[in-house]
Amino acid sequence: MANALNLDTVVLSEDGKSIIILDQTLLPGKTEYLSLNKAEDIWEAIYKLRVRGAPAIGVTGGFAYYILASQLDTDDMDQFVAECTKIMEYINSSRPTAVNLSWALNRMHAVLLAEKEGKTVAQMKERLKEESIAIREEDIAISRNIGAYGYELLEKLGRGVGVMTHCNAGTLATAKYGTALAPIYIALEQGWDPKKDLHVYCDETRPLLQGARLSAYEMQTAGVDTYVQCDNMASYTMKSGKIGIIFVGCDRVAANGDFANKIGTSGVAIIAKHYGIPFYVCAPSSTIDMTLESGDEINIEQRKAEEVTEMWYEQRMAPEGVGVVNPAFDVTDHSLVTGIITEKGIATAPFKESFEKMGIRPVEKYVDKKELCS
Ligand code: MRU
Numbered sequence: 001m002a003n004a005l006n007l008d009t010v011v012l013s014e015d016g017k018s019i020i021i022l023d024q025t026l027l028p029g030k031t032e033y034l035s036l037n038k039a040e041d042i043w044e045a046i047y048k049l050r051v052r053g054a055p056a057i058g059v060t061g062g063f064a065y066y067i068l069a070s071q072l073d074t075d076d077m078d079q080f081v082a083e084c085t086k087i088m089e090y091i092n093s094s095r096p097t098a099v100n101l102s103w104a105l106n107r108m109h110a111v112l113l114a115e116k117e118g119k120t121v122a123q124m125k126e127r128l129k130e131e132s133i134a135i136r137e138e139d140i141a142i143s144r145n146i147g148a149y150g151y152e153l154l155e156k157l158g159r160g161v162g163v164m165t166h167c168n169a170g171t172l173a174t175a176k177y178g179t180a181l182a183p184i185y186i187a188l189e190q191g192w193d194p195k196k197d198l199h200v201y202c203d204e205t206r207p208l209l210q211g212a213r214l215s216a217y218e219m220q221t222a223g224v225d226t227y228v229q230c231d232n233m234a235s236y237t238m239k240s241g242k243i244g245i246i247f248v249g250c251d252r253v254a255a256n257g258d259f260a261n262k263i264g265t266s267g268v269a270i271i272a273k274h275y276g277i278p279f280y281v282c283a284p285s286s287t288i289d290m291t292l293e294s295g296d297e298i299n300i301e302q303r304k305a306e307e308v309t310e311m312w313y314e315q316r317m318a319p320e321g322v323g324v325v326n327p328a329f330d331v332t333d334h335s336l337v338t339g340i341i342t343e344k345g346i347a348t349a350p351f352k353e354s355f356e357k358m359g360i361r362p363v364e365k366y367v368d369k370k371e372l373c374s
Contacts, residue, residue, distance in 0.1 A: 004217060009053075009172055037067055053174060053249070061100075066132040112128065144182065147183050164247075165203065166261070167211055173214075188224070202216045234268055246279045254293060256334050259281055
């Protein structure tokens with residue numbers, strides 16, 4: 001199987017007319033790409049998690065804005081802006097929790113509003129193309145920086161360390177390298193032995209199995225000594241003394257350091273606290289939403305019952321008609337977090353002050369305003 005690090009998760013096609021995404025719903029069995037240029041198909045790909053992971057859907061949002069804007073048949077700037085606003089709102093409605101999607105759409109829209117004076121629609125389309133490509137390129141550099149800060153922590157713990165992770169916040173969840181798995185890729189670059197120096201434990205991550213299907217695949221194709229465990233085995237492994245550190249990704253961090261990540265993350269953090277295992281959250285600064293005071297304000301995506309009751313089974317595994325809860329994310333309290341690793345450094349409590357010192361500020365929102373998050 002190809003090393004996952006060499007696969008492009010999301011890119012703009014050479015002719016600039018489509019987004020090419022790796023269909024993550026087929027992994028690890030099949031490596032297939034989709035070429036998307038219709039609004040409904042892009043929306044479906046994000047909603048169905050064909051492209052997923054907060055930074056990767058942010059990059060997709062940037063390309064979606066550009067491609068759909070470039071298809072608009074008008075020379076009138078006011079009409080162009082009005083249509084772009086509709087595009088932004090439609091694409092943003094595909095998934096609510098990861099702030100990176102609205103962050104990228106807001107960034108594209110801010111460029112349009114700030115630079116439209118004195119430009120033709122055709123010139124503005126070219127400018128939007130540049131911006132969408134910049135978002136992807138920056139994501140790669142940001143992920144590498146997160147990896148470098150995380151690697152410093154691994155170095156302190158020493159070779160042979162056990163790392164636990166939840167869901168997938170690896171290269172597949174970003175443009176390259178990932179956030180939570182980036183420190184592992186940097187360690188490998190620094191000559192760490194993948195079989196002896198690193199032992200990675202991937203929570204299977206019910207109900208959509210991003211840990212088993214994606215993180216385990218990434219780590220195994222990188223040659224790393226990798227283990228999959230059902231989510232309810234995390235406490236057992238932590239108690240065994242095999243885990244030196246936990247790295248998770250995240251979808252949105254509030255100003256006080258509370259953060260939303262894949263469902264089950266808060267349980268992992270609570271258990272880690274019990275066993276005294278350092279618990280780090282890895283996130284680009286674009287995932288930090290300084291407009292939210294605490295995690296109580298984060299909008300949690302609720303998904304279909306069938307993902308829990310039947311999707312992975314030959315026959316339904318719960319009685320017909322039973323109630324099902326299927327929140328895609330949960331919020332972990334900041335008191336359980338050892339540090340938040342960003343591309344600007346590692347933030348520690350009190351998190352708001354730490355973020356402010358790093359220059360992280362609230363950004364102007366055209367979509368995903370606070371009143372939409374109730
Ligand atoms: O529903 P998903 O698979 O998009 O959820 C992904 C996660 O929860 C990741 O941990 C998060 O987006 C960070 S990815 C760098």
